[in-house]
Amino acid sequence: MDFEPKILGLLCNWCSYTGADLAGTARMKYPPNVYTVRVMCSGRVDPGFILDAMRAGADGVLVCGCHPGDCHYVEGNYKCLRRIPLTKKLLEGFGIDPRRLRLEWVSASEGGRFKEVVTEFTEQIRALGPLKLNDWAFAEQPLEVHEAA
Amino acid sequence: MPKPKLAVYWAASCGGCDIAILDIEDKILAVADFFDLCLWPCAADFKYADVRAMDDKSITLTLFNGAIRNSENYEIARLLRGKSVVLAAFGSCATEGGIPGLANLTGKEAILDYVYIKSPSTVNPDKIYPQPRCKVPEGEIYIPEMWNTVRALHQVIDVDYIIPGCPPQSDQIAAVVGAVIDILSTGKPLPPKGTVLGASEKSCCDECPRKRDVKKITKFRRPFEGPTDPDICLMEQGLVCLGPATRSGCGAKCVSAGMPCRGCYSLPANVRDQGAKMVSALASVVDSTDPTEIDRIIATIPDPVGTFYRFSLAESFLRRKQA
Numbered sequence: 416m417d418f419e420p421k422i423l424g425l426l427c428n429w430c431s432y433t434g435a436d437l438a439g440t441a442r443m444k445y446p447p448n449v450y451t452v453r454v455m456c457s458g459r460v461d462p463g464f465i466l467d468a469m470r471a472g473a474d475g476v477l478v479c480g481c482h483p484g485d486c487h488y489v490e491g492n493y494k495c496l497r498r499i500p501l502t503k504k505l506l507e508g509f510g511i512d513p514r515r516l517r518l519e520w521v522s523a524s525e526g527g528r529f530k531e532v533v534t535e536f537t538e539q540i541r542a543l544g545p546l547k548l549n550d551w552a553f554a555e556q557p558l559e560v561h562e563a564a
Numbered sequence: 565m566p567k568p569k570l571a572v573y574w575a576a577s578c579g580g581c582d583i584a585i586l587d588i589e590d591k592i593l594a595v596a597d598f599f600d601l602c603l604w605p606c607a608a609d610f611k612y613a614d615v616r617a618m619d620d621k622s623i624t625l626t627l628f629n630g631a632i633r634n635s636e637n638y639e640i641a642r643l644l645r646g647k648s649v650v651l652a653a654f655g656s657c658a659t660e661g662g663i664p665g666l667a668n669l670t671g672k673e674a675i676l677d678y679v680y681i682k683s684p685s686t687v688n689p690d691k692i693y694p695q696p697r698c699k700v701p702e703g704e705i706y707i708p709e710m711w712n713t714v715r716a717l718h719q720v721i722d723v724d725y726i727i728p729g730c731p732p733q734s735d736q737i738a739a740v741v742g743a744v745i746d747i748l749s750t751g752k753p754l755p756p757k758g759t760v761l762g763a764s765e766k767s768c769c770d771e772c773p774r775k776r777d778v779k780k781i782t783k784f785r786r787p788f789e790g791p792t793d794p795d796i797c798l799m800e801q802g803l804v805c806l807g808p809a810t811r812s813g814c815g816a817k818c819v820s821a822g823m824p825c826r827g828c829y830s831l832p833a834n835v836r837d838q839g840a841k842m843v844s845a846l847a848s849v850v851d852s853t854d855p856t857e858i859d860r861i862i863a864t865i866p867d868p869v870g871t872f873y874r875f876s877l878a879e880s881f882l883r884r885k886q887a
């Protein structure tokens with residue numbers, strides 16, 4: 416079967432979610448691979464959400480917020496801007512391609528930009544292939560009894 | 565009436581947890597008085613066969629330290645689980661993988677290859693590796709089989725309580741053991757399963773005596789790179805301190821002495837991944853809104869994964885390095 420990327424999209428309420436909405440109302444076509452979750456601000460995105468999503472089966476995570484200077488909470492997006500590169504370092508340390516995580520600024524009026532970002536990122540993840548976590552879970556093993564001990 | 569039985573076991577561990585138990589000083593006498601010791605490889609000569617011969621649920625309390633990294637650790641964990649009424653993960657390694665869990669940044673093959681072939685002090689032209697089973701004239705002998713991934717105890721068996729720390733502080737151990745003796749002798753109810761004992765819910769920062777400002781930094785540094793101010797938050801002085809992502813209970817010993825928290829007391833109740841929490845905490849002290857400058861500043865953090873998950877890698881969301 417062909418690989419269809421599963422992407423988690425974390426969109427800030429004030430700009431990017433509205434931008435995505437605009438792409439929808441304008442009937443723009445873009446890949447259906449991004450599962451969006453609305454957050455109040457990109458500064459609300461705990462890096463744990465990103466790692467947890469990858470653990471739970473996301474092949475990529477897209478975080479979108481207001482352009483720098485435009486955050487509804489003044490500097491939430493700067494927080495995000497500082498967290499994402501460090502989160503990418505963690506991913507690298509875990510042997511996961513950091514390109515599976517992307518931060519983009521999308522304003523409420525940029526429906527077209529949202530479409531572009533989603534299309535491009537979906538292709539990126541498609542090219543990287545599925546994210547498989549090797550030897551992550553524990554499989555019950557037969558009990559081996561070492562009598563001499 | 566026979567005394568209740570106590571077992572202390574070490575799996576993949578350094579022995580520090582056993583020493584910490586002995587460190588409770590004269591209170592160890594109360595323990596010896598109250599309990600009948602039935603297994604403690606570090607301190608007494610009991611055999612696995614003795615434990616196997618016991619009835620199920622005949623050990624009242626097992627303190628299990630060490631991570632699960634080979635078939636023997638796993639075998640004894642299962643054995644003790646069956647024989648014990650109450651089994652507690654004791655120390656960081658059992659709780660969350662601990663230092664041995666860092667081996668998950670590589671794998672079994674790479675580790676064996678380094679130890680038996682590549683390390684500078686090794687001469688092994690025939691490439692002889694330890695084999696789990698081996699035939700000798702006297703018969704077949706075996707050693708435990710090493711696993712590719714190190715696991716926390718609760719990932720392989722059911723665990724009743726958690727006593728974190730590397731090692732758990734002796735005053736905390738004494739308090740926990742005292743409470744256990746009290747519960748057993750008065751018939752009081754046990755705390756709910758899954759309770760973290762000998763620590764609090766909050767983070768190390770809540771116990772830390774240092775002052776927090778809103779100071780930001782332009783470079784991270786390591787403890788040996790110059791002295792620190794004794795009164796100000798270490799993170800605001802550019803040190804990678806795991807305080808915000810670590811449970812309190814140790815009495816803030818390291819940070820009080822000027823060493824950044826290494827993160828041994830496991831995760832606070834509201835944190836699910838130590839590294840993720842550290843990313844948030846460190847991002848908030850980085851003084852820049854410019855992507856290039858941000859990259860430069862975070863590049864001064866040596867080994868983020870190994871540092872943020874020093875004790876909790878095996879228990880993190882991603883658990884191990886992906887091939």
Ligand code: FES
Pocket residue numbers: 427428429430431455456457458479480481485486487488489491492
């Ligand atoms: S509200 Fe949009 S990024 Fe903060």
